[in-house]
Amino acid sequence: MTKQMSFKAQQREVEARYRTQIDSAESTEDVRKFFERTAVNFLHRAVGEQVDVQPDDVSFEPDAEPGYALSDRLLKNEAFSALWEESDLPQILTLLSERALNRYKYLARKHPDKTEMKIFQVSGPRRY
Numbered sequence: 001m002t003k004q005m006s007f008k009a010q011q012r013e014v015e016a017r018y019r020t021q022i023d024s025a026e027s028t029e030d031v032r033k034f035f036e037r038t039a040v041n042f043l044h045r046a047v048g049e050q051v052d053v054q055p056d057d058v059s060f061e062p063d064a065e066p067g068y069a070l071s072d073r074l075l076k077n078e079a080f081s082a083l084w085e086e087s088d089l090p091q092i093l094t095l096l097s098e099r100a101l102n103r104y105k106y107l108a109r110k111h112p113d114k115t116e117m118k119i120f121q122v123s124g125p126r127r128y
Helices: 008-024 028-047 078-085 089-110 112-119
Strands: 058-060 068-070
Touching: 008 028, 008 089, 028 058, 028 078, 028 089, 058 089, 068 089, 078 089
Parallel strands: none
Antiparallel strands: 058 068
């Protein structure tokens, strides 16, 4: 039987705030932003001493399985690959992405106008 490293403590450190952010997201772009920031923050807490985690190392991919993608730079890093294979990192990122995917699908179905407004903002002065 092989031993598996666990990063549950680091997951708990980011999870409460993440839940709040995802639940209050008003657009699919908010969901994307919150997931990517939280995933990078989690990885930095979990493997930051051994692997240099950059902001663009994790991207939200709602149309792909498991809902996120890791950068080639990160996947080619030997230290990260070893940790990825010998720990619960994939399961934790999948759990985080599942919450984001649920909110993303809800917002895309129920509030597409808010997403459109955030993506395609009109230039010029704003009226308040």
